Amino acid sequence: MSSISNKWFAAIMLSALLAGKTAICQSPEQSPLTLTDVWNKAAVYNKQLQMQHLRVAGAQRRVQAAKDERLPEIKASGSYSRVSNLPMYEKGLLNAPTQFPVVHQSYQVGADAYLNVYNGGKTSREITVRQTESELAEEQRNLTNAEIKYKAAGYYLDIYRYRMYEKVMLQDIRDREKELEEIRQLLKNGVVLKSDVLRAELKLSKQKMTLLEIRNSLIIANQRLNIMIGQPDSINNQLSLDTLSMATIPQRDYDDYLAEAYEHAFAFKISEKETALSELKLKEVKSNILPKVGLFAEYSYAYPQILFYPYAISLYGLGQVGVKAGLPISALYQNKHKKEAAKIDLERQEIEHADTKDQVREEVRAAYLRYNEALERIRVAQENILQAQENFRIVNNTYFNQLSLLTDLLDAETQLLQSRFDLTNAAVTAQLQYYQLLKATGNL
Numbered sequence: 001m002s003s004i005s006n007k008w009f010a011a012i013m014l015s016a017l018l019a020g021k022t023a024i025c026q027s028p029e030q031s032p033l034t035l036t037d038v039w040n041k042a043a044v045y046n047k048q049l050q051m052q053h054l055r056v057a058g059a060q061r062r063v064q065a066a067k068d069e070r071l072p073e074i075k076a077s078g079s080y081s082r083v084s085n086l087p088m089y090e091k092g093l094l095n096a097p098t099q100f101p102v103v104h105q106s107y108q109v110g111a112d113a114y115l116n117v118y119n120g121g122k123t124s125r126e127i128t129v130r131q132t133e134s135e136l137a138e139e140q141r142n143l144t145n146a147e148i149k150y151k152a153a154g155y156y157l158d159i160y161r162y163r164m165y166e167k168v169m170l171q172d173i174r175d176r177e178k179e180l181e182e183i184r185q186l187l188k189n190g191v192v193l194k195s196d197v198l199r200a201e202l203k204l205s206k207q208k209m210t211l212l213e214i215r216n217s218l219i220i221a222n223q224r225l226n227i228m229i230g231q232p233d234s235i236n237n238q239l240s241l242d243t244l245s246m247a248t249i250p251q252r253d254y255d256d257y258l259a260e261a262y263e264h265a266f267a268f269k270i271s272e273k274e275t276a277l278s279e280l281k282l283k284e285v286k287s288n289i290l291p292k293v294g295l296f297a298e299y300s301y302a303y304p305q306i307l308f309y310p311y312a313i314s315l316y317g318l319g320q321v322g323v324k325a326g327l328p329i330s331a332l333y334q335n336k337h338k339k340e341a342a343k344i345d346l347e348r349q350e351i352e353h354a355d356t357k358d359q360v361r362e363e364v365r366a367a368y369l370r371y372n373e374a375l376e377r378i379r380v381a382q383e384n385i386l387q388a389q390e391n392f393r394i395v396n397n398t399y400f401n402q403l404s405l406l407t408d409l410l411d412a413e414t415q416l417l418q419s420r421f422d423l424t425n426a427a428v429t430a431q432l433q434y435y436q437l438l439k440a441t442g443n444l
Contacts, residue, residue: 032240038152038229045230046148052141059134066130069123070116077300078109103304103313110300114324120290121283129280136273143266146444152228153435157428158221160239164424165214169207172417176204182400196406203410254368257441261364262357264442271356278349282342289331297321360440367437374430381423388416 043049083104087097116123180200186192223233231237262268299319305312395412398404438444 032238033156034240035153035156038156038225039149041229041231042148042152043145046228048144049141049148052137052144056134056137056141059130059137063127063130063134066123066127069126072113072115074111074113076109076111078107080107081105106303108300108302110298110302112296112298115295116292117295118291118293120287120292122287125280125284125287129277129284132273132276132280136270136277139266139269139273142442143270146266146439146442148228149444150435150439152225154432155221155225155228156239157432159218159225159237161424161428162214162218162221163239165421166211166218168417168420168424169211169214172413173204173207173211176200176207176413180204183406186400191402192406199406199410203413254365257368257437258361258364260443261360261441265360265364265440266442267356268360269442271353275346275349275353278342278346282339282346285335285338285342288335288338289328291325291327293323293325295321296324363440364437367433367440371430371433371437374426374433377426378423378430381419381426384419385416385423388412388419392416 083102083106086100086102088100089095089097180197183192183196183200187194187197222235222237225231225237226233226235297320299317301315301317303315305314305316307318392412392415395404395408399406399409435444
């Protein structure tokens with residue numbers, strides 16, 4: 001995967017982390033928080049994931065509801081009515097009618113059942129649609145879970161980053177305070193100018209302001225993590241050093257990651273499910289012209305008997321069973337444009353699926369290159385620290401021996417401080433880029 005040894009990287013990471021051990025101290029009442037702990041808590045408390053869990057549960061219930069459509073439809077009904085007299089206009093509407101006596105009450109109670117035998121495969125297709133939607137909801141939940149994990153990892157690593165910055169800055173401020181006292185002593189001895197003291201004081205003031213910014217950023221990152229995992233803002237999260245070890249990273253090349261992404265990437269799976277739904281929609285539209293066949297049975301009691309001749313003023317019962325069949329003839333000409341629209345939707349979805357495949361390939365490539373770039377950046381940052389330390393040692397000696405200017409010393413101090421920041425930032429970036437690569441391949 002990379003010419004840089006993973007063991008070498010793990011050693012660099014671990015040395016940088018152990019250097020910041022005092023900044024990530026463990027409080028007696030709180031055990032260190034690992035990244036796995038953060039992910040587990042986010043899975044429980046994160047509101048976006050909770051909504052996705054409910055969407056999956058709803059989709060699963062809709063699958064069961066679609067399967068229930070295979071059961072027979074059973075219905076019970078009843079009616080009661082008062083019937084008026086029956087006027088007979090034997091001589092026309094303009095003449096008085098003859099009142100024909102009738103039974104003034106009528107009632108009926110009964111039940112009927114219908115069992116679908118064939119309806120163009122709509123029931124089976126509806127079940128398949130609901131199952132595909134359920135699988136789609138699960139993949140969307142998996143994608144959200146991966147995004148939440150990546151976001152949580154970013155907050156977690158931000159806390160580490162700012163605590164390391166804080167430790168480095170505190171040490172630098174202590175060094176600058178000692179240096180300022182030495183410069184003041186040189187001023188008393190008439191060796192340096194007052195401007196050197198003022199510049200050193202200004203530099204120290206800026207460092208203290210930077211420390212305040214770092215601490216505020218640390219508070220913000222800590223609050224963001226607490227919100228994500230459902231903890232109060234007052235919790236000061238302590239980090240576990242073991243979480244940031246990269247010693248177990250497999251050594252693989254880009255093609256392996258890409259092949260894995262085509263198999264596991266959540267965005268790619270979601271696009272596949274959406275394409276499958278478009279195919280099912282086209283089949284559904286095509287089935288509109290197919291006949292429908294079903295079995296039916298019904299039985300009812302009614303009063304009076306006026307359905308068949310001779311009529312009778314009495315309660316009667318009647319039942320029947322049979323087969324119902326129908327052919328939607330109008331669908332032969334009404335379904336044409338619906339089918340064409342469904343074909344266009346399917347074609348659009350296939351193109352979108354191909355575009356998603358390109359995006360997955362692009363994302364994996366970028367994550368892979370950025371990750372290897374981050375590994376190389378760690379090596380460069382490590383070398384820069386050694387060079388900045390040596391440069392500072394030389395300039396520091398020459399300044400206090402009056403062989404260089406204070407400006408040179410301040411520049412050397414800034415370069416050393418920046419190189420230490422760069423190493424921390426490179427280590428955190430490498431860790432985060434690795435999680436980005438896992439997310440792109442569907443393994444986070």
